[in-house]
Each structure stands twice: as structure tokens, then as C-alpha cells.
Amino acid sequence: MNIYDIAELAGVSIATVSRVVNDSPKVSEKTKARVRAIMEENHYTPNVFARGLGLNSMKTVGIICPDVSDDYMAGSVAYLEKSLRTYGYDCILYCSGYQYQDKVNAVELILQKRIDALLLVGSNYAGDGEEASTKYIARAAREVPVFLINGYIHCKGVYCVLSDNYQIMYDTVCALTEAGRKRILFLYDSNSYSAAEKMRGYEEALRDNDLPVRKELEIFEENKILKVRDRLLEQEDLEFDAVVATDDGLAVGAVKYARQKGLSVPEDINIIGFNNSELAVCCEPELSSIDSRSEMLCKTAVDSMMMVLNGHPVRHKKTIPCCFVKRRTTNF
Amino acid sequence: MNIYDIAELAGVSIATVSRVVNDSPKVSEKTKARVRAIMEENHYTPNVFARGLGLNSMKTVGIICPDVSDDYMAGSVAYLEKSLRTYGYDCILYCSGYQYQDKVNAVELILQKRIDALLLVGSNYAGDGEEASTKYIARAAREVPVFLINGYIHCKGVYCVLSDNYQIMYDTVCALTEAGRKRILFLYDSNSYSAAEKMRGYEEALRDNDLPVRKELEIFEENKILKVRDRLLEQEDLEFDAVVATDDGLAVGAVKYARQKGLSVPEDINIIGFNNSELAVCCEPELSSIDSRSEMLCKTAVDSMMMVLNGHPVRHKKTIPCCFVKRRTTNF
DNA sequence: ACATTTAATGTAAGCCCTTACATTTTTGAC
DNA sequence: GTCAAAAATGTAAGGGCTTACATTAAATGT
Numbered sequence: 001m002n003i004y005d006i007a008e009l010a011g012v013s014i015a016t017v018s019r020v021v022n023d024s025p026k027v028s029e030k031t032k033a034r035v036r037a038i039m040e041e042n043h044y045t046p047n048v049f050a051r052g053l054g055l056n057s058m059k060t061v062g063i064i065c066p067d068v069s070d071d072y073m074a075g076s077v078a079y080l081e082k083s084l085r086t087y088g089y090d091c092i093l094y095c096s097g098y099q100y101q102d103k104v105n106a107v108e109l110i111l112q113k114r115i116d117a118l119l120l121v122g123s124n125y126a127g128d129g130e131e132a133s134t135k136y137i138a139r140a141a142r143e144v145p146v147f148l149i150n151g152y153i154h155c156k157g158v159y160c161v162l163s164d165n166y167q168i169m170y171d172t173v174c175a176l177t178e179a180g181r182k183r184i185l186f187l188y189d190s191n192s193y194s195a196a197e198k199m200r201g202y203e204e205a206l207r208d209n210d211l212p213v214r215k216e217l218e219i220f221e222e223n224k225i226l227k228v229r230d231r232l233l234e235q236e237d238l239e240f241d242a243v244v245a246t247d248d249g250l251a252v253g254a255v256k257y258a259r260q261k262g263l264s265v266p267e268d269i270n271i272i273g274f275n276n277s278e279l280a281v282c283c284e285p286e287l288s289s290i291d292s293r294s295e296m297l298c299k300t301a302v303d304s305m306m307m308v309l310n311g312h313p314v315r316h317k318k319t320i321p322c323c324f325v326k327r328r329t330t331n332f
Numbered sequence: 333m334n335i336y337d338i339a340e341l342a343g344v345s346i347a348t349v350s351r352v353v354n355d356s357p358k359v360s361e362k363t364k365a366r367v368r369a370i371m372e373e374n375h376y377t378p379n380v381f382a383r384g385l386g387l388n389s390m391k392t393v394g395i396i397c398p399d400v401s402d403d404y405m406a407g408s409v410a411y412l413e414k415s416l417r418t419y420g421y422d423c424i425l426y427c428s429g430y431q432y433q434d435k436v437n438a439v440e441l442i443l444q445k446r447i448d449a450l451l452l453v454g455s456n457y458a459g460d461g462e463e464a465s466t467k468y469i470a471r472a473a474r475e476v477p478v479f480l481i482n483g484y485i486h487c488k489g490v491y492c493v494l495s496d497n498y499q500i501m502y503d504t505v506c507a508l509t510e511a512g513r514k515r516i517l518f519l520y521d522s523n524s525y526s527a528a529e530k531m532r533g534y535e536e537a538l539r540d541n542d543l544p545v546r547k548e549l550e551i552f553e554e555n556k557i558l559k560v561r562d563r564l565l566e567q568e569d570l571e572f573d574a575v576v577a578t579d580d581g582l583a584v585g586a587v588k589y590a591r592q593k594g595l596s597v598p599e600d601i602n603i604i605g606f607n608n609s610e611l612a613v614c615c616e617p618e619l620s621s622i623d624s625r626s627e628m629l630c631k632t633a634v635d636s637m638m639m640v641l642n643g644h645p646v647r648h649k650k651t652i653p654c655c656f657v658k659r660r661t662t663n664f
Numbered sequence: 665a666c667a668t669t670t671a672a673t674g675t676a677a678g679c680c681c682t683t684a685c686a687t688t689t690t691t692g693a694c
Numbered sequence: 695g696t697c698a699a700a701a702a703t704g705t706a707a708g709g710g711c712t713t714a715c716a717t718t719a720a721a722t723g724t
Contacts, residue, residue, distance in 0.1 A: 002681085014704090026702065046680080054709065056709080069407040078400045081425055091424065279611065282615055284591070335711065347673070347713075348673060381710075
């Protein structure tokens with residue numbers, strides 16, 4: 001059942017059928033109705049491939065994310081997919097992994113699918129890796145508009161939406177110091193742009209409150225909970241009265257550490273997670289966390305995308321403020 | 333840059349170029365090498381649309397899941413995507429939501445994409461909804477092979493891979509009764525086929541151990557943790573000395589309930605979750621759980637799919653055993 | 665060296681749409 | 695009732711690939 005069959009049945013030309021399919025204003029309502037009826041009757045749906053060939057687009061956007069099994073990214077992908085679908089776009093998903101080369105391959109492969117736009121969920125590398133990630137992202141941007149969620153590079157055709165990680169971390173650490181905390185541990189799990197921004201906020205807040213930035217208080221550990229707990233237990237001489245983490249899993253590890261050490265939370269140690277995930281409410285005591293408002297980020301990204309795809313100008317960087325969610329691991 | 337350009341540059345016909353692209357054995361290695369070199373040089377990649385038109389396939393499989401932001405499904409999707417990619421297939425993701433009509437729409441829409449196969453992650457409805465879900469799944473199966481992960485219907489073209497929820501639940505409840513537990517609460521969060529199987533295992537184990545099946549001990553609550561905790565706190569007259577749940581979130585709720593009530597776990601109450609998610613290790617005390625070996629399920633599904641797509645016969649139902657993961661909320 | 669397979673390549677007919685341009689029909693002004 | 699302008703429809707040329715079939719080149723046998 002193709003366009004010719006429908007044209008024949010409806011007694012019109014294929015051009016007219018095509019116009020009906022695309023709801024072109026150049027067809028009288030009368031014929032539109034008639035052709036539509038016939039399409040329904042015969043369960044006709046246009047062949048997407050032929051359509052793609054003609055239009056050079058299949059209303060599809062690519063989503064690359066390092067790992068959808070990660071809670072935070074899964075939430076983003078879920079929202080993005082639903083949202084894009086309301087605009088009539090399908091999503092091709094690519095879980096790239098975290099390695100640089102894998103990401104490059106992902107971009108290369110997904111571009112072959114002639115997607116209309118590309119969404120990169122999860123941050124690009126900061127510091128040393130920055131230049132490299134700029135390169136492959138720029139490569140993609142030469143073909144289609146690219147949208148970074150929680151990442152930032154400056155490049156034509158790349159649009160970035162990020163939560164204001166710097167600011168919230170700055171504010172949070174200030175609040176901790178004002179509450180009298182002096183030795184604040186910073187737990188982080190990646191070298192992404194977002195994590196770097198969080199660290200920047202942490203360090204500047206310390207400086208502005210006349211506290212020293214101690215490198216031994218900045219701990220990198222990408223495995224969550226148990227690994228973090230054990231890691232902290234090992235470092236016997238390490239003293240701290242507060243923890244801020246770049247992810248809830250890390251913070252829960254700190255809570256487990258405190259329990260094992262016989263320290264009470266929040267009295268002895270204040271602990272603050274990030275992302276406000278289900279782990280935060282699962283944790284005992286329930287974990288104070290920072291909500292990065294991922295749905296808002298995603299919504300903003302999708303809105304921007306629709307603007308760009310419709311030829312409207314869009315700002316290349318948009319920042320969304322985070323908010324602190326007080327639970328029981330803090331006492332300010 | 334299209335196939336004609338390459339043909340011209342290589343001094344061969346487009347047919348030959350096409351054969352090189354498809355690695356046909358009908359081309360001499362010499363020309364293959366030459367043509368490949370030229371394709372590389374010119375960054376040629378075949379147009380997927382034209383390709384799809386000709387082959388009527390784009391090496392794409394559809395994945396429909398109610399909600400990727402769910403931990404368990406996210407894990408499955410991540411694994412499926414990675415695994416399918418190694419076979420050269422891309423994935424179109426559709427998060428349908430849990431409503432019947434939404435699932436029907438999802439199937440309808442995703443079929444228009446001329447996918448090569450369809451993966452349904454997350455269970456179909458059991459009981460009343462069973463017939464209905466059979467209908468739309470059968471509809472899909474008329475167009476492409478369909479693979480259900482953790483669901484079961486009997487229908488031509490539908491291949492089911494499920495964990496042995498009945499058996500593990502039966503065994504677990506037996507173990508609890510043997511450890512002297514008499515009033516075992518069954519917490520469930522959906523009316524899916526999987527949940528129904530779990531309940532069947534639960535009830536039969538009770539019967540086989542001469543314990544009554546009390547309907548007041550079967551509690552349905554789809555919201556996790558806090559909602560479950562509060563729900564249990566409300567039911568003041570409800571007594572139980574063990575809990576089995578169809579999901580870790582529910583079980584964590586039960587743990588929170590016990591803590592609030594001043595009951596100790598596992599002494600006063602044994603609690604067992606399902607899915608062995610991150611919540612289980614986050615929970616305090618760490619939650620014993622059942623691992624449904626979702627990766628194994630997914631692997632089996634993908635293997636089956638490749639068999640089917642290559643025209644080999646495959647069993648319509650495959651069952652994967654689960655395994656119990658002992659942590660600190662049980663004492664047997 | 666010549667006939668006969670077999671391997672390698674080429675030709676051309678689809679696959680099913682979109683759309684610029686050409687043609688026909690309708691509308692409205694006079 | 696004309697005629698010009700506007701609206702509706704049709705014609706036909708792609709778009710880039712696959713593949714059956716036709717053709718030519720290479721390999722094998724005698």
C-alpha cells in the first residue's frame with residue numbers, strides 16, 4: 001500500500017496525496033477529507049525512508065549519554081524523549097560510555113543516521129580533556145545543531161544548558177561555614193565541566209570565608225556508597241565536620257562512614273548530596289541534597305532546539321539555578 | 333558526496349560501490365581496497381534513507397518501555413542498547429508511560445519507523461488487562477518480531493524472556509516460614525504479569541507450609557519508600573513478622589516503617605526487596621534483595637532476536653532463574 | 665590454444681516519496 | 695458573460711541506494 005494506491009483509490013494524483021499527508025494548505029478541505037478517509041480505511045502510512053530521502057530528514061534527534069543506567073541521566077533521557085515526542089520527533093539513543101574515544105565513535109555513528117539535531121546529556125570534560133571534547137562536539141555541530149545538557153563549550157552551532165553548579169555550591173559552602181563548619185570535605189566523581197564548576201564554587205566560598213583550601217579535603221572517587229565509605233574509613237587521620245558531594249551516592253557513602261565511625265549526623269558532620277535522587281530519601285537519616293532541576297534543564301534544551309530548528313535565534317548558553325533541599329543530614 | 337561520485341572517482345560502477353559498502357563477496361579484494369580508500373578520503377557515508385528504501389530496513393530496533401527513569405528499566409535499556417549496537421543495530425526509544433492507550437499509541441508510532449524488531453521492556457498486564465495487551469502486542473508481531481522482557485503472552489511472533497519470579501518468590505517465602513516467620517506481608521506495586529507471578533509464588537508457598545493466605549497481608553502501593561512507610565504506619569492493627577516486596581523501593585519503605593515503629597530489623601521483622609538495586613545497599617540496614625539478573629534477561633532477548641532476524645527458530649518462552657542476595661535485613 | 669566455467673563488473677529498473685513547475689479549475693470584479 | 699488572478703490539482707524530475715540480469719574478464723580443463 002503506497003502513495004500510488006491511495007492516489008488511485010481517491011482518484012487524485014500522488015502529489016495531492018503527498019500534500020494531504022503533509023497537511024499542505026494548497027489542497028481543498030474537501031479533497032483532504034476524502035483522501036484522509038481513504039488513507040484510514042487502508043491503514044496507509046507513508047514510508048519513512050522515502051520520506052526521509054525526499055525531505056532529507058526523518059524528524060529524529062539523536063541522544064548521546066554516557067550511561068542511561070545512571071539515575072540522573074535516565075531521568076533526563078526520559079523527560080527529553082517524552083518532550084521531543086510531543087513535537088513529533090523520535091529519539092535514537094546512544095549510550096556511549098565515558099571514554100573519550102567511545103564518545104567520538106558515538107557521534108560519528110549517530111550522525112550517519114541523518115538526525116535533525118543532537119543532544120548530549122551529561123557533561124563534557126573539563127580541564128585537560130576540554131580541548132578534545134570541543135573537537136568532536138564541534139565536528140557534530142558542523143552537521144546539525146548540538147545541545148549540551150550540563151556541559152559547556154563555546155562553539156558555533158552548540159547550545160548549552162546548564163544548572164548553576166558554581167553558584168549553588170558557593171552558597172551551600174557559605175551556609176556551612178556560617179553554621180560554624182570549618183573543615184568541609186569535597187567529594188567528587190568525575191572531571192566533567194559540571195564537577196569542575198562545583199569545585200570552583202566550593203573553593204571560592206572557602207576563600208571568601210577565610211578558610212584554607214586543603215587539597216586533602218578534595219577526594220575523587222567514582223564508585224558510590226560502599227566504596228566511598230571504605231575509602232573514608234581508610235583515611236584515619238582525615239578530619240572533617242561537613243561533606244559536600246557532587247552526587248547523592250557519594251554523600252550516602254559519607255553517611256555510612258559516619259554511622260560506622262559512631263559519629264552522629266548532622267551533629268558531628270553535616271552531609272549534603274547532589275541531584276536529589278531517590279537515594280536521598282532512602283538514606284538514613286534522609287539526605288539533604290541539591291536539586292539541579294533536571295527537568296527544567298531538559299525543557300529549556302528542547303525549547304531551544306525547536307527554536308533553532310525553526311530558524312529562530314537562540315542564546316548559546318543558558319543557566320538554570322539549582323535549589324537546596326533540606327532534609328536531615330544538615331542542621332542549618 | 334554520493335555513490336555516483338565515489339563510483340566516478342574509483343572508476344567503477346555504482347553497483348560495485350554498493351557492493352563494497354555491503355561487503356559483498358562478489359567484489360575482488362583489490363577493487364574493494366581501492367574503493368574503500370576513496371570512500372575514506374572523501375568521508376563518504378551512504379545515505380541511510382536511500383539505503384532503507386532499497387533494503388526496507390534501517391538496522392534499527394524499537395524499544396518501548398513505560399519509563400526509563402525507573403532504575404530497573406534504565407538498566408535494561410542501557411544493556412540492550414549497548415548490546416544491539418555491537419550487532420550494528422540502532423535503537424529508537426519510546427517511553428510509553430504505563431497507561432494502556434499510551435502503549436497502544438507507542439506501538440503504532442514506532443511501527444511506522446519500519447523497525448526491524450520491537451523490544452518491550454517491562455511487563456504486560458496480567459489478569460483483566462491481559463487480553464487487551466495481547467491485542468496490541470499481537471498487532472505489532474504481525475509486522476516485526478516482538479520480544480518481551482519480563483512479560484508473557486502466547487502469540488505467534490512474540491518471544492518472551494522472563495525471570496522466574498514465581499520460583500524465587502516461592503523459595504523465599506518457604507525460607508522465611510522455615511525460619512519461623514508466620515505472618516508475611518506481600519508488598520506489590522503493579523498488576524503486571526511479573527507481579528502476578530510473584531504473588532502466585534508467595535501464596536503457594538504459604539499454602540504448602542500450612543499457613544493461611546490473608547488478603548489483608550497483600551498490600552498494593554505503587555509509590556515507593558515514604559508512601560509505603562506512611563501507609564504501613566496508618567494500618568495500626570496490622571501485624572507481620574516479615575515482608576517480601578516486588579521492588580526494593582517498597583521494601584525500603586518497610587524498613588523505614590520498622591525504624592519509626594521502633595522495631596528492629598531483622599530480629600522483629602525480616603524484609604526482602606526485589607531487583608537488587610542501588611537502593612538496597614543505600615538502605616540502613618542494607619537490604620536483602622532478589623536479583624532478577626536483568627542483564628542475563630536482556631542478553632537472552634538480544635541473542636534470540638539475532639537468531640530470529642537471521643531466520644533461525646527460537647523458543648517462544650525462556651525463563652531465567654533469579655537469585656537471593658543476602659544482606660542485613662534477613663536472619664536466615 | 666580454445667571451449668567452458670566461474671568470478672568480476674556493469675546496466676538499468678525499481679523503492680516511495682517531495683516539490684518545482686505546468687496546467688486546469690474556481691472565484692470575483694467589472 | 696469576460697477576463698484576470700487565485701486556488702487546486704497534475705506532471706515529471708529527482709533523491710541515493712539495492713539487486714536481478716546482462717555482460718565482460720579471468721581461470722580452469724583438455
